[in-house]
Amino acid sequence: MAQPSPDSPPHPDGDTVKACLMDVADLGRTLDRLARQIVEHLDDEAEPAERLALVGMQTRGVFLARRLRDRIERFEGVRLPFGVLDATMYRDDFRRRLRQPVVHPTEIPFDVHDRRLVLVDDVLYTGRTTRAALDALMDLGRPASVRFLALIDRGLRELPIRPDFVGRTVPTTPGEEVRVRLVETDGEDGVWLVGRMTTDD
Amino acid sequence: MSEEALDVRGSELVALRHRHLLGLATYGADEIRLILRTAREFRDVLERPIRRVPSLRGVTVVNLFFESSTRTRLSFELAEKRLSADVVNFSTSGSSVSKGETLKDTARNIEAMKIDLVVIRHQSPGAAHFLTRCIDSVVINAGDGAHEHPTQALLDLLTLADLDLPRFPAEQLHGGDFGGLNVSIIGDIAHSRVARSNIHGLQALGANVTLCGPRTMMPQEVERMGVRVTDRLDEALDGCDVAMALRIQLERQQGRGSQANLFPSLREYHERYGIKEAHLARYPDLRIMHPGPVNRGVELASEVVDADRSVILDQVTNGVAVRMACLYLLSGGIAGGDAE
Numbered sequence: 001m002a003q004p005s006p007d008s009p010p011h012p013d014g015d016t017v018k019a020c021l022m023d024v025a026d027l028g029r030t031l032d033r034l035a036r037q038i039v040e041h042l043d044d045e046a047e048p049a050e051r052l053a054l055v056g057m058q059t060r061g062v063f064l065a066r067r068l069r070d071r072i073e074r075f076e077g078v079r080l081p082f083g084v085l086d087a088t089m090y091r092d093d094f095r096r097r098l099r100q101p102v103v104h105p106t107e108i109p110f111d112v113h114d115r116r117l118v119l120v121d122d123v124l125y126t127g128r129t130t131r132a133a134l135d136a137l138m139d140l141g142r143p144a145s146v147r148f149l150a151l152i153d154r155g156l157r158e159l160p161i162r163p164d165f166v167g168r169t170v171p172t173t174p175g176e177e178v179r180v181r182l183v184e185t186d187g188e189d190g191v192w193l194v195g196r197m198t199t200d201d
Numbered sequence: 202m203s204e205e206a207l208d209v210r211g212s213e214l215v216a217l218r219h220r221h222l223l224g225l226a227t228y229g230a231d232e233i234r235l236i237l238r239t240a241r242e243f244r245d246v247l248e249r250p251i252r253r254v255p256s257l258r259g260v261t262v263v264n265l266f267f268e269s270s271t272r273t274r275l276s277f278e279l280a281e282k283r284l285s286a287d288v289v290n291f292s293t294s295g296s297s298v299s300k301g302e303t304l305k306d307t308a309r310n311i312e313a314m315k316i317d318l319v320v321i322r323h324q325s326p327g328a329a330h331f332l333t334r335c336i337d338s339v340v341i342n343a344g345d346g347a348h349e350h351p352t353q354a355l356l357d358l359l360t361l362a363d364l365d366l367p368r369f370p371a372e373q374l375h376g377g378d379f380g381g382l383n384v385s386i387i388g389d390i391a392h393s394r395v396a397r398s399n400i401h402g403l404q405a406l407g408a409n410v411t412l413c414g415p416r417t418m419m420p421q422e423v424e425r426m427g428v429r430v431t432d433r434l435d436e437a438l439d440g441c442d443v444a445m446a447l448r449i450q451l452e453r454q455q456g457r458g459s460q461a462n463l464f465p466s467l468r469e470y471h472e473r474y475g476i477k478e479a480h481l482a483r484y485p486d487l488r489i490m491h492p493g494p495v496n497r498g499v500e501l502a503s504e505v506v507d508a509d510r511s512v513i514l515d516q517v518t519n520g521v522a523v524r525m526a527c528l529y530l531l532s533g534g535i536a537g538g539d540a541e
Contacts, residue, residue, distance in 0.1 A: 086242070088256075089242075089246070089254035089255070089256045089529075090254060090255055090256075091256075099215070099216035099533040100216070100256075100529055100530055100532060100533040101215075102215045102216075102239075103238075103239050103242045103243075103529070104242070105241075105242060105245075106242065106245060135255070139249060139250075139251040139253075139254070140249060140250070140251075141250070
């Protein structure tokens with residue numbers, strides 16, 4: 001793992017950068033590999049309606065899912081259906097926060113019913129966000145299956161949730177945070193392990 | 202898929218600065234836009250097979266309605282239930298109030314039952330504000346006398362923001378920027394809390410507001426509100442993008458004393474201030490709004506109510522979504538949040 005770079009990545013004040021887990025090249029290679037893993041699950045015989053679909057979780061999961069979709073299209077010539085999911089309304093941490101978190105859009109432009117889905121998020125931690133996302137998906141229909149893809153699995157699970165596709169597994173402690181930064185929102189690509197002063201929302 | 206779904210880099214507001222929703226007079230444009238953005242997401246929930254989310258699970262809301270109201274109470278109740286809140290309804294008929302209990306004591310008794318959120322409608326202006334002084338719960342004003350009715354104005358603003366008007370780029374209105382938008386509010390302005398809240402909201406978002414009605418129905422201090430005033434409907438509709446017709450409160454016209462007979466007859470009101478099919482023809486881009494319930498043939502001719510350019514039913518749909526958004530955004534204040 002690289003040492004923190006002198007050109008500081010865009011972190012909130014109060015974060016102490018401990019290590020750079022992935023630089024832009026690492027991220028690209030990992031996404032390539034994850035895209036190929038998803039392709040292995042594609043069933044060439046399947047009707048288009050049952051074909052795998054990607055659902056990106058707000059907010060950074062959306063950009064990761066989009067990049068995966070583009071890679072899959074490049075590798076296989078197949079353009080998977082793509083949706084955006086916000087699980088904020090299904091969170092379980094109500095009343096432990098002073099402000100309700102911002103609700104981002106949910107747009108799933110295909111029928112969830114009987115479809116095989118891959119849910120994409122940047123960091124898997126306690127598993128509560130994934131649980132909320134599953135509840136949100138179930139309220140939209142009855143998928144044939146849901147697989148979960150996390151760019152980073154940082155351990156410390158509090159619910160029986162496990163990823164089906166993982167970019168990298170990194171053991172962490174509760175006082176740490178894994179920050180995924182993407183060009184689309186943060187100006188650059190990379191994954192950092194930081195000492196926590198603020199929570200990443 | 203819209204780019205809006207992907208925009209996380211904006212400097213948009215993420216939380217309201219108020220603990221209660223008592224009126225729009227103190228609400229900033231950014232807060233209003235946050236409510237509208239959030240309302241759109243809740244409106245999507247209403248389109249789904251399962252029209253419910255668990256966001257307010259475990260939260261208890263009381264609808265404290267001292268004035269009779271079917272539609273507003275129903276709209277709030279639906280919004281609360283769609284958020285999975287526990288709902289208690291309190292209306293004045295056959296209640297302790299008719300036995301002489303004061304508002305303060307009613308509220309205190311309710312608070313003792315651990316109610317998190319109170320939605321109050323009362324005939325006295327300032328009742329909602331008064332309530333925040335007696336109890337700790339979060340308070341939403343559902344109409345206090347002729348003072349404010351903020352959720353009605355917010356749903357009107359959402360309806361406006363979603364309009365497809367040829368004069369404006371869609372993103373401008375959609376984003377809650379009403380610069381250049383001409384809105385005329387027509388009717389009994391003096392007695393209308395809907396008008397007051399809308400004036401605050403429209404001005405906050407940059408719209409040009411015209412008030413139109415008989416002089417007997419204009420508030421005394423109206424010039425100070427920074428609006429254009431006319432008692433001629435043609436003047437109000439010329440160049441107008443959207444006309445908001447207010448309900449003539451028929452019960453007031455039959456009232457006693459100074460409130461009685463503010464105009465000679467309903468027919469004369471319709472003659473001079475009612476929006477008719479001829480107006481729709483003369484102003485081909487004019488949109489029509491009304492908070493409801495409509496008195497057909499008084500504020501609006503019957504054909505106008507049912508015309509394509511009337512967005513009255515959209516207002517109703519938006520009402521539940523907007524109230525869900527307000528309940529959601531304000532519920533963060535339940536855990537003893539910042540004082541207003």
